[in-house]
Amino acid sequence: MLRAKKGDDGAFTQLVTTYQDRLVGVLTHLVSDRQGAEDLAQEVFLKIYKSRHGYEPTAKFSTYLFRIANNLASNRRRDRGRKREVNLPGSESGPLGAPPAEQVLAESSSLMPTRRFDRTEIQSVVQDALESLNDNQRMAVLLNKFEEMSYIDIAATLDLSVAAVKSLLSRARENLRVKLEPYVTQGHWTPQG
Amino acid sequence: MAKIIRMSKEQRENLVAYLDGELEDPAAREIEQVLASSPVARHDVDMLSRTWDLVGELPHVSVTQEFTGKTLDSIAASRTGPWVDPDSISRNSRRILGLAVAGMILVAAGTVGFLATNRWIPNEAEEILNDYEILMELDKYREVGDPENLRKLQEFREFNEAEDDSP
Numbered sequence: 001m002l003r004a005k006k007g008d009d010g011a012f013t014q015l016v017t018t019y020q021d022r023l024v025g026v027l028t029h030l031v032s033d034r035q036g037a038e039d040l041a042q043e044v045f046l047k048i049y050k051s052r053h054g055y056e057p058t059a060k061f062s063t064y065l066f067r068i069a070n071n072l073a074s075n076r077r078r079d080r081g082r083k084r085e086v087n088l089p090g091s092e093s094g095p096l097g098a099p100p101a102e103q104v105l106a107e108s109s110s111l112m113p114t115r116r117f118d119r120t121e122i123q124s125v126v127q128d129a130l131e132s133l134n135d136n137q138r139m140a141v142l143l144n145k146f147e148e149m150s151y152i153d154i155a156a157t158l159d160l161s162v163a164a165v166k167s168l169l170s171r172a173r174e175n176l177r178v179k180l181e182p183y184v185t186q187g188h189w190t191p192q193g
Numbered sequence: 194m195a196k197i198i199r200m201s202k203e204q205r206e207n208l209v210a211y212l213d214g215e216l217e218d219p220a221a222r223e224i225e226q227v228l229a230s231s232p233v234a235r236h237d238v239d240m241l242s243r244t245w246d247l248v249g250e251l252p253h254v255s256v257t258q259e260f261t262g263k264t265l266d267s268i269a270a271s272r273t274g275p276w277v278d279p280d281s282i283s284r285n286s287r288r289i290l291g292l293a294v295a296g297m298i299l300v301a302a303g304t305v306g307f308l309a310t311n312r313w314i315p316n317e318a319e320e321i322l323n324d325y326e327i328l329m330e331l332d333k334y335r336e337v338g339d340p341e342n343l344r345k346l347q348e349f350r351e352f353n354e355a356e357d358d359s360p
Contacts, residue, residue: 025254
């Protein structure tokens, strides 16, 4: 990034190729929409490029990257929230919308207690469980799980204290445990390596 | 029969930090003691770990070459927009500074030149102005001709004045 700051465009291209999978991965699970995640990731890289001359290496680059990603994602969620207020009556799935995959699977699992889920189904369950978390909890979980970020780095990314991150992750993991425990206790899923 | 130990709210909150290796002593040692003596706490830790592993089943994402191309294109396009390359700002600044310095040198050279010509090269108009009084009386001076005549005229005036003053 320091080379890009000095005007080395090749160095910036290298940054894009190094971080694009990680960024799009986290954003895809954050916004539950691959195309939306890619659009957001492009926006993140563009924003970083435009402000590269003001970059100060006060933290790891990944912390800086995901901090911008989180801010842009929050702005987008806020914008969509405003639009949704207008679009609510147009829902075609009843007043409460489509049932989450978790609910559908739970219902089918009650009919077939010994049924084992395939990986795609379980991914859908996990994604639904993630979506049940609030925005900060979800981002903290994704950074912790997929970026293996320390609490200090998550705190810097989310602009929170380390104590707040500890509390946030504790609640998030507990919520996930409640949602996902049935799938691990009843043997519906065992990791396939 | 093992005594059932209930975890406090703080201990429950510390459980995840402990699993993440983020809990320092003495809180970490406290959790270890709770885990050693509480099957409920051990079950919680087991469930937290296994459900956490389940989160790892989310699909790994790899972007396409198309995404990389689009991203780099959008960055390249931003260069022609309102964003200005700071390098070009410094190039322009250097150019403006150079022009300003050249202008200042030109003005200084002009001033020095003016002062030099004003002092050392004779100015015809200034000479005329200096000799203005003489020039205005030049015809008379020509008529008089030799300065000796003036001296005589002066003596003559003094003679007449002396005669006028006599009783």
